[in-house]
Amino acid sequence: MHLSSVKDKTATAHRADIAALNYKMDSEPSFLRTLFSLILVSSLLDSVLSEVDACPDTKTGLESLLPSTMSIQNASIESVYGIMFDAGSTGTRIHIYSFTQKYSDQLPELEREIFESVKPGLSAYADLPEQGAETIRGLLEVAKNAVPSSHWRKTPVVLKATAGLRLLPEKKALALLSEVKDILEESPFLVPDNSVSIMNGTYEGILAWITVNFLTGQLYSQSKQTVGILDLGGASTQITFLPQSEETLEQSPLDFITSFKMFHTTYKLYTHSYLGLGLKAARLATLGALGTGAVDKQVFRSSCLPRNMESMWQFGGVSYRYGGIENGESGFKSCYAEVLRVVAGKLHRVDEMKESTFYAFSYYYDRAADTNLIVCDHMEGFTSSSPFLCMDLSYITALLKEGFGFKMTTPLQLTKKVNNVETGWSLGATFLVLQSLRISN
Ligand SMILES: Nc1nc2c(ncn2[C@@H]2O[C@H](COP(=O)(O)OP(=O)(O)O)[C@@H](O)[C@H]2O)c(=O)[nH]1
Numbered sequence: 277m278h279l280s281s282v283k284d285k286t287a288t289a290h291r292a293d294i295a296a297l298n299y300k301m302d303s304e305p306s307f308l309r310t311l312f313s314l315i316l317v318s319s320l321l322d323s324v325l326s327e328v329d330a331c332p333d334t335k336t337g338l339e340s341l342l343p344s345t346m347s348i349q350n351a352s353i354e355s356v357y358g359i360m361f362d363a364g365s366t367g368t369r370i371h372i373y374s375f376t377q378k379y380s381d382q383l384p385e386l387e388r389e390i391f392e393s394v395k396p397g398l399s400a401y402a403d404l405p406e407q408g409a410e411t412i413r414g415l416l417e418v419a420k421n422a423v424p425s426s427h428w429r430k431t432p433v434v435l436k437a438t439a440g441l442r443l444l445p446e447k448k449a450l451a452l453l454s455e456v457k458d459i460l461e462e463s464p465f466l467v468p469d470n471s472v473s474i475m476n477g478t479y480e481g482i483l484a485w486i487t488v489n490f491l492t493g494q495l496y497s498q499s500k501q502t503v504g505i506l507d508l509g510g511a512s513t514q515i516t517f518l519p520q521s522e523e524t525l526e527q528s529p530l531d532f533i534t535s536f537k538m539f540h541t542t543y544k545l546y547t548h549s550y551l552g553l554g555l556k557a558a559r560l561a562t563l564g565a566l567g568t569g570a571v572d573k574q575v576f577r578s579s580c581l582p583r584n585m586e587s588m589w590q591f592g593g594v595s596y597r598y599g600g601i602e603n604g605e606s607g608f609k610s611c612y613a614e615v616l617r618v619v620a621g622k623l624h625r626v627d628e629m630k631e632s633t634f635y636a637f638s639y640y641y642d643r644a645a646d647t648n649l650i651v652c653d654h655m656e657g658f659t660s661s662s663p664f665l666c667m668d669l670s671y672i673t674a675l676l677k678e679g680f681g682f683k684m685t686t687p688l689q690l691t692k693k694v695n696n697v698e699t700g701w702s703l704g705a706t707f708l709v710l711q712s713l714r715i716s717n
């Protein structure tokens with residue numbers, strides 16, 4: 277079993293708080309081994325990335341806006357702010373970034389992030405767009421407190437929705453976005469054109485890759501030892517990495533490879549977003565409830581749930597009745613067979629992935645952090661607070677192992693934050709907005 281930490285990979289990081297997950301070893305061994313090979317980087321690399329090589333070339337793409345270094349310094353210097361809403365399938369989050377610009381001829385530095393979230397996500401308001409958009413208002417108040425009023429007018433605010441809205445009928449999604457746009461326009465912030473949209477899945481992966489490799493210092497290092505990212509959302513999941521072998525480029529479908537230029541380097545990334553393979557969509561698929569809509573009295577059953585359980589669950593504004601199989605199968609073996617059917621044949625694989633380093637976040641992190649004991653074979657002891665734990669962990673195992681084809685030995689870094697900044701696509705997306713508005717150099 278191979279365990280590694282962020283510290284090993286990041287020369288400029290000084291400290292990583294690492295907590296290996298504590299699993300009970302009497303459950304199914306293969307299940308445990310996969311999960312045990314994940315490390316919980318419990319968040320804080322509290323050091324700063326320093327002395328990085330800033331290449332202020334304003335001619336090309338993203339390089340012109342990436343902050344040259346991360347620093348937590350007192351900033352009496354001119355500040356630049358950017359507000360990004362992540363309208364995810366399970367919740368809406370606001371990220372308020374502040375950057376400082378020390379000298380007008382230098383690139384700005386990322387100073388800090390303020391983060392707040394609300395649940396459920398916009399897609400839960402599919403039939404109540406006005407009410408859904410109201411959830412944005414409270415988050416905008418957070419932004420008003422975080423950004424000095426003298427900067428409101430020049431601070432861009434953007435909302436990007438992901439798989440929850442992608443899965444809604446177009447008319448309903450557009451109605452929600454239109455209400456949201458009205459609320460942003462009532463705010464004192466700068467609302468650029470196309471400020472409210474559904475983001476393409478390819479961007480989701482690329483922007484998260486930029487965020488993570490920026491935060492870990494890889495975009496500045498000479499060695500360009502970038503790391504891949506695995507994001508497991510509620511409705512979709514993304515994989516993005518920089519292929520090293522020609523074989524990978526040749527063997528991948530054309531739409532899995534995207535090129536862009538940054539820091540005098542052209543990156544040719546492998547990226548794909550699998551719609552419907554997010555954790556919550558996978559629950560529906562496992563239960564056989566995908567695409568059934570609001571089915572009144574039907575109870576969807578699974579051996580991944582405690583035998584005597586029966587309850588209700590909501591996703592995307594639809595309520596589902598679900599339960600265990602009374603007097604029937606239960607436990608890891610049968611559960612794993614069920615989730616395998618959800619991933620079988622759905623994912624593209626390349627050999628190189630097995631040898632690469634990946635940062636895994638979102639539900640990969642959340643569900644692992646929820647897990648002190650693996651209890652698929654002891655489900656009767658479950659409380660109703662987490663009835664889906666066995667199903668979710670079985671799905672994550674199946675997705676990584678049988679879906680993407682990772683080996684037991686592939687090290688995956690589970691992380692929520694790097695340098696106290698949330699991992700995810702939001703920071704990368706904010707760089708793009710600042711660049712398009714020429715707010716940064
Ligand atoms: N680390 C991190 N996780 C996040 C952030 N925002 C959402 N998540 C996680 O993303 C998962 C939910 O996915 P979501 O974005 O709602 O669904 P999607 O629309 O399918 O991507 C949960 O595990 C959240 O905790 C963030 O800013 N940072």
Ligand SMILES: [Ca+2]
Nearest residue numbers: 364438509638
């Ligand atoms: Ca997401």
